[in-house]
Amino acid sequence: MHSASQDWSGRYQLPQHRGNGPIGRARDWLDERGKPAWLAAMILGFVAFWPIGLAILGYMIWSKRMVGCSTRGHSRRYNAASTGNVAFDAYREETLKRLEDEHREFRDFLGKLREAKDKAEFDQFMNQRGDKSED
Structure with a gap:
């Protein structure tokens, strides 16, 4: 399991939003790899079964994981x-x-x-x- 880590001041920090269950672990795994991993998961979801891709896209937008992709306007x-x-x-x-x-x-x-x-x-x-x- 995940352990606590020390920051620069020596205080212990608990990992942020470590999920329970397979969905939470998948989310954490994708978060560690960044936006390219989320985009790949979304594309694979559309290829496998379009509602999965749509659900991942909706989650990415809702959770603000797409912030910074476009600032025009x-x-x-x-x-x-x-x-x-x-x-x-x-x-x-x-x-x-x-x-x-x-x-x-x-x-x-x-x-x-x-x-x-x-x-x-x-x-x-x-x-x-x-x-x-x-x-």
């Missing part, structure tokens, strides 16, 4: 495990929130600049068009 929220230091975790969360807020403000600023540029170009076009019609 989504929040870039960094979801790290606790370091055990409450002060550092609070500082990290506050800093990440501030950076996300600044990123959103910058995107909004760029959007307003694009709108202003588009309006100026359109106004210039309309002025030139008006000059041609007077000829």
